Amino acid sequence: MTIGTGTVFHLRSPLASYHLGVKQDVHQLAAQRLRRISQRYTAGRRRIVEVLAAAGHPLTIPEIVGSDSDLATSSVYRNLVTLEHAGVATRIVTSQEHARFELSEPFNRHHHHLVCVDCGKVDDFILPKGVEESLDSALRRAAQKEGFAPTDHRLDLTGTCPDCQAAG
Amino acid sequence: MTIGTGTVFHLRSPLASYHLGVKQDVHQLAAQRLRRISQRYTAGRRRIVEVLAAAGHPLTIPEIVGSDSDLATSSVYRNLVTLEHAGVATRIVTSQEHARFELSEPFNRHHHHLVCVDCGKVDDFILPKGVEESLDSALRRAAQKEGFAPTDHRLDLTGTCPDCQAAG
DNA sequence: TCTGAAAATGAGTATGCTTATCAAAAGATG
DNA sequence: CATCTTTTGATAAGCATACTCATTTTCAGA
Numbered sequence: 001m002t003i004g005t006g007t008v009f010h011l012r013s014p015l016a017s018y019h020l021g022v023k024q025d026v027h028q029l030a031a032q033r034l035r036r037i038s039q040r041y042t043a044g045r046r047r048i049v050e051v052l053a054a055a056g057h058p059l060t061i062p063e064i065v066g067s068d069s070d071l072a073t074s075s076v077y078r079n080l081v082t083l084e085h086a087g088v089a090t091r092i093v094t095s096q097e098h099a100r101f102e103l104s105e106p107f108n109r110h111h112h113h114l115v116c117v118d119c120g121k122v123d124d125f126i127l128p129k130g131v132e133e134s135l136d137s138a139l140r141r142a143a144q145k146e147g148f149a150p151t152d153h154r155l156d157l158t159g160t161c162p163d164c165q166a167a168g
Numbered sequence: 169m170t171i172g173t174g175t176v177f178h179l180r181s182p183l184a185s186y187h188l189g190v191k192q193d194v195h196q197l198a199a200q201r202l203r204r205i206s207q208r209y210t211a212g213r214r215r216i217v218e219v220l221a222a223a224g225h226p227l228t229i230p231e232i233v234g235s236d237s238d239l240a241t242s243s244v245y246r247n248l249v250t251l252e253h254a255g256v257a258t259r260i261v262t263s264q265e266h267a268r269f270e271l272s273e274p275f276n277r278h279h280h281h282l283v284c285v286d287c288g289k290v291d292d293f294i295l296p297k298g299v300e301e302s303l304d305s306a307l308r309r310a311a312q313k314e315g316f317a318p319t320d321h322r323l324d325l326t327g328t329c330p331d332c333q334a335a336g
Numbered sequence: 337t338c339t340g341a342a343a344a345t346g347a348g349t350a351t352g353c354t355t356a357t358c359a360a361a362a363g364a365t366g
Numbered sequence: 367c368a369t370c371t372t373t374t375g376a377t378a379a380g381c382a383t384a385c386t387c388a389t390t391t392t393c394a395g396a
Contacts, residue, residue: 040363042373061353072375077354079373093261097353114316125314131306138299139325146293148282150327157307159318208392210344229382240346245383247344265382 026053033086045079058092058100058122096120116161201254213247226260226268226290264288284329
């Protein structure tokens with residue numbers, strides 16, 4: 001996967017947000033996307049991006065706020081709306097109490113989610129290329145049939161994570 | 169698609185919840201599922217099932233309450249939790265203000281959702297059998313790999329519905 | 337068909353996530 | 367450097383949803 005000047009994004013387990021050595025490119029791309037909608041890449045927004053990138057899986061807002069004592073809750077809520085609008089962050093809605101956020105697709109490899117119905121934790125997984133491709137084209141056909149203009153798709157697998165299975 | 173005594177469920181456009189002539193079977197199955205968790209199929213719960221079945225697409229709670237003047241908001245919230253737990257109704261969370269509900273799979277053919285990011289409306293669509301099958305097995309493999317015990321999957325296509333495209 | 341215990345209802349209230357407000361701080365513009 | 371705009375942060379407000387509890391309904395056993 002290549003972004004910008006040719007930086008390669010690597011995978012952790014199962015997915016990493018970005019290669020540790022290329023932080024700068026993440027911030028450059030984030031700044032660029034914000035500029036596109038006339039928004040600044042402020043210190044607070046940069047810190048949110050760092051936290052999301054370091055996590056490697058979707059975080060709730062309390063988790064984001066708790067991981068950096070300089071972040072004010074109200075600003076995090078507001079900035080995540082801005083980052084979402086800029087295409088830097090993506091909101092993940094589950095039936096849990098808190099929404100979760102992760103970096104958007106150019107920052108993050110295309111993936112899907114394992115949502116634990118017990119603890120609310122969300123992990124990432126990817127589909128084999130062939131399955132993803134046939135799914136994509138089927139979705140395009142379905143949308144076209146209904147006159148629907150698609151922008152994205154989300155695929156979640158709900159169930160119980162290993163920890164909660166062990167817990168009972 | 170066959171349920172219980174062999175009743176055939178038909179499709180409207182694009183999906184219907186049940187064939188109008190076989191309402192009784194829907195209620196019998198709902199009652200049976202509630203009984204399984206020691207819950208009664210009361211008049212209020214029956215009305216909710218009727219409203220959901222008649223709609224043919226996922227409804228918000230205000231929509232459900234508004235369509236039947238005998239339904240109290242607090243009871244609808246509480247009963248939808250019960251119906252969800254019994255496996256009669258399914259909750260659909262979008263980024264919109266209200267959650268939406270539809271009848272669960274034995275009542276409804278397996279399908280996915282077109283979620284309009286502008287107006288929040290949710291419509292149904294189905295995938296070709298082959299795509300659905302390869303997706304299913306890919307999901308099973310992915311879950312197994314992570315030690316995740318899957319119960320269900322959800323696939324949403326987000327974008328703009330025809331009405332909102334026309335509106336601008 | 338009674339009768340009483342258990343469950344469900346409904347109106348109001350409480351909870352808690354999220355968003356709006358607004359004065360102060362930071363940054364851009366010329 | 368001066369001014370105008372954007373962003374911030376603490377607080378308050380909004381709002382979907384869950385809880386409370388007295389009343390009503392349901393169902394099992396007599």
